[in-house]
Amino acid sequence: MSRPFTLDVAVARHIARNKIRREKRFPFVTMLEPLEACNLACAGCGRVREYRDVIDRRLSVDECLAAVRASGAPIVSVSGGEPLLHGQIGDIVRALRDDGRFMYLCTNGLLLREKLDLFPPSRQLCFVVHLDGTEAVHDSVTERPGTHKTAVAGIRAAIEQGGLDNLEAVTRTIESSGGLEYTARLAQREKDLAIEALGRLPESAHRQALQALAEFAVGRSY
Ligand code: SF4
Numbered sequence: 001m002s003r004p005f006t007l008d009v010a011v012a013r014h015i016a017r018n019k020i021r022r023e024k025r026f027p028f029v030t031m032l033e034p035l036e037a038c039n040l041a042c043a044g045c046g047r048v049r050e051y052r053d054v055i056d057r058r059l060s061v062d063e064c065l066a067a068v069r070a071s072g073a074p075i076v077s078v079s080g081g082e083p084l085l086h087g088q089i090g091d092i093v094r095a096l097r098d099d100g101r102f103m104y105l106c107t108n109g110l111l112l113r114e115k116l117d118l119f120p121p122s123r124q125l126c127f128v129v130h131l132d133g134t135e136a137v138h139d140s141v142t143e144r145p146g147t148h149k150t151a152v153a154g155i156r157a158a159i160e161q162g163g164l165d166n167l168e169a170v171t172r173t174i175e176s177s178g179g180l181e182y183t184a185r186l187a188q189r190e191k192d193l194a195i196e197a198l199g200r201l202p203e204s205a206h207r208q209a210l211q212a213l214a215e216f217a218v219g220r221s222y
Pocket residue numbers: 038039040041042045046047048080081082108130
């Protein structure tokens with residue numbers, strides 16, 4: 001998505017300030033994990049397995065704000081665990097927004113729809129929703145059926161809440177991410193496999209129709 005101009009200004013100011021102080025190294029992004037707990041246990045996720053000792057801990061709003069201020073970074077990636085499980089996540093985001101930070105709130109999307117009211121639309125906040133591919137792949141990775149549908153419903157609700165004025169920016173984001181080309185390549189590969197498999201069937205009008213259907217399905221442009 002095109003970045004808000006105010007973010008560019010904040011980053012430029014951050015660089016200038018640190019250059020004046022002759023700082024050689026300084027952070028642009030702070031990773032803030034207000035909690036480690038999650039409402040999923042995805043295959044291969046070290047977070048929910050290796051952080052068992054602190055899985056019940058929560059950072060307070062003040063602790064989050066102090067950590068971000070100490071880092072000085074203008075951008076904050078709020079993650080976890082699942083940040084939407086934190087009882088004060090709305091207050092944390094509000095405090096960081098009022099402090100002038102720009103946030104990427106990383107979520108698995110399961111609670112996004114029901115918690116959206118905590119987050120009035122702001123150019124300082126965007127959501128990053130974790131999706132692991134197609135519905136079948138995502139639900140298999142998260143080891144829970146229905147998680148893809150719920151996350152997608154959350155994304156849809158967030159886009160609607162953000163206002164359809166931003167739809168063009170959302171479309172540009174999808175296009176610039178390469179997601180459409182990636183999906184088209186996957187579809188093309190599946191089509192080639194399907195046609196190869198159909199080629200093993202005896203020649204018939206039925207086989208020809210199926211091959212034509214496979215070609216048609218991926219031949220359309222988006
Ligand atoms: S949603 Fe993220 S933090 Fe939660 S289990 Fe899955 S990978 Fe781990």
